[in-house]
Amino acid sequence: MTFHEMNPTIKFLTVTLLMFGLAFMYNPWTPLAVFIGTLILQILFSNVNWKRWGLFMIPFLFTALGTLWTTLVFGKEAGGEVMFTLFGKDLTVENVMLASTLSLRVLAFTALSLLFTLTTDPKRFVYSLMQQGKLSPKIAYSVFVGFRFFPILKRELMQLYETHALRGVPLESRLDYIRHVPSLIIPLLAGSIRQAERIAFSMEARGFTGEPRATYEVVAITRYDFLLASILIVLFGVSVWIGI
Template identity: 30%
Template structure:
């Protein structure tokens, strides 16, 4: 099934909206399962996604523990003297935060199945201003760049003799500075280089542009574009009704 990039964008918007609104671990777990189902439908290799996400697992763990430790309330599960380390409410909130992030990341992977130029074409055909369409496209095209940069840095650090798995927790924070700083800064440099390269080739965000390729929505696209927001509203309604 070849879907229009705009359909994929709407699907991702629906999934991420639900991820923001859902606040319980159970609901987010179901949403994650549904998103994984979508990834499989799009023929995405889950193994590759997990390998790509490996460097972020530590960050997710830190977020989880931060929520566990700093969220008051609920029954105390673990404490050292008067210091509460883990409570039931913190555990649930930590799980929710991690699940929410996983849903957003998994949903974003769907966008990588379309060419970033198709996103521009599609959005412009919908009368979205070119500047905004271009920004969306650049953001999407930078996702694999971020992933590749992170893989390179992790490999380079290990090849200098550092056993990442055996690094004590205290030093891990110091090491993660090495992992994220060059990735983020490198991406900024790349963005600057991209803008210079584009301007050097005469790029300007002129309001009138022509396109060789046109995108056409199929019946599947129309169906999904109507069904997804409808289903999302229904799920929100059911969720709110359950909470109430």
């Protein structure tokens, strides 16, 4: 059993619960333990592309460093033992602990978010929300249509670029492609409206009314879902104990 096979609704609720609890922890050791523990669990119970994981982590790593820097430099001065001086400002133990807590909390939130995002199929997640979360089919199938529109818009955009290139528009570099975007907005918007009308007529012709309906793909809840959820909760409990 891996996080990829875990019921998405159970996984979402568990990760959300951990994030909510982590927001009330005011020591750096708890978020650090959650971050490291989440990485270990992801190694043991998932099969993610770690290069992709690292690329997703880069902007949040800069965010954590920025949080650490701004809290240290512009944070409110606190009394206590002075650890060191930065740009003429005395930084106490409390200042450093607060800055470390906030920056490590960013990394812990990111690790938990990537655990959910990289191990969850969006289609299966929406099916699970309909079946276990009682999500309205109108909302669920609207999300499905939104997912379907992304590849459609990408294909139509490339077709427009190719059409304009055949008509003599110079598209030799990436900068030419970027400069040409404004002239493609209106035809791309018109094509999107036509696609939306076709999808609406197609769903109406197939009897879609928004009422609850039978589902071919059943996303069940198994004992392994609760086992993995329990492991995550135990990780959080151990992290809290470490921070005490």
